[in-house]
Amino acid sequence: MGTPLGDFVRAKRDSIQPESLGLPAHGRRRSPGLRRSDLAARAGISVEYLTRLEQGRDRNPSAAVVNALADGLGLDPAERNHLRYLAKITGGACTGHTRPAPPSRAVRPGVLDTLRLLEPGIAAVVNRLGDVLAHTASYRWVLGAAGLFDTATDTDTGTDVPNLTRYVFTDPRARTFFADWDDVADEQAFDLWRGPSVENSEWISAKLAPVAGPDFTTRLNHHRVPRRGVLRLAHPSGNELRLSRETLELPADEQQLVVLLPADDATAHHVQQLVHGAAPRLRAIS
Numbered sequence: 001m002g003t004p005l006g007d008f009v010r011a012k013r014d015s016i017q018p019e020s021l022g023l024p025a026h027g028r029r030r031s032p033g034l035r036r037s038d039l040a041a042r043a044g045i046s047v048e049y050l051t052r053l054e055q056g057r058d059r060n061p062s063a064a065v066v067n068a069l070a071d072g073l074g075l076d077p078a079e080r081n082h083l084r085y086l087a088k089i090t091g092g093a094c095t096g097h098t099r100p101a102p103p104s105r106a107v108r109p110g111v112l113d114t115l116r117l118l119e120p121g122i123a124a125v126v127n128r129l130g131d132v133l134a135h136t137a138s139y140r141w142v143l144g145a146a147g148l149f150d151t152a153t154d155t156d157t158g159t160d161v162p163n164l165t166r167y168v169f170t171d172p173r174a175r176t177f178f179a180d181w182d183d184v185a186d187e188q189a190f191d192l193w194r195g196p197s198v199e200n201s202e203w204i205s206a207k208l209a210p211v212a213g214p215d216f217t218t219r220l221n222h223h224r225v226p227r228r229g230v231l232r233l234a235h236p237s238g239n240e241l242r243l244s245r246e247t248l249e250l251p252a253d254e255q256q257l258v259v260l261l262p263a264d265d266a267t268a269h270h271v272q273q274l275v276h277g278a279a280p281r282l283r284a285i286s
Helices: 004-015 036-043 047-055 063-073 077-094 109-117 137-146 164-170 172-177 181-194 202-212 214-222 265-275
Strands: 122-127 132-135 231-234 240-250 255-262
Touching: 004 036, 004 047, 004 063, 004 077, 004 214, 036 047, 036 063, 063 077, 077 181, 109 122, 109 132, 109 255, 122 137, 132 137, 137 172, 137 255, 137 265, 164 172, 164 181, 164 202, 172 181, 172 231, 181 214, 202 214, 240 265, 255 265
Parallel strands: none
Antiparallel strands: 122 132, 122 255, 231 240, 240 255
């Protein structure tokens, strides 16, 4: 049985062309990418040890080995951080480390007060699973226009809260709404790795994966580190909105405060038209 660390190393190795690292091509191969022998040589480890890592038979590589693998694969800073994180959770699973329970969906009063100060801006509090726990009125006007809030209301009623991950992978409207849907899908799948209990989450395995299909499972297993550029929305109003994103981590709560800012004057104008006349009112799901 594989591990998140082994899956990532293997997927990254398969995606690399030898020529991009200054290595000679080996002619036709059954599988794409970099040979195990090439990566092992670049990292200074044996092919046997690399095989054990990729197959999940060794779950406790040293920090030196992890850094050597990062060098051998030519990882960028974001990918290096992800590799270190995967080594940490893989080793924790081997040593019996208990990962934290899913976080509460409650948003602290101080965070809600901060969100109120951002009105009438476009902002929300989310967790790594994609739950939208609280949001400004403008967030609903802009992000909810294509159905994000259609089937989600409040946990007190027993229904699901709005969830970006589920929306991106299961609602056909999302593929049109997000102009760069592939990039957004990579982001949502990748963030699940930073969420609690990702390896055994009942929500992921029982509720999301069966309806999200291969677009989701492929991304989850390949650990594609997202670019997180400008968010482009093909808004139902007929305008394209370009929004930059600022994210404030709330590590104690396993949550994030995300603020969306117009990336150009045209977007600022269109957003003002969308929210004009709407009474700014904070919405907390929990």
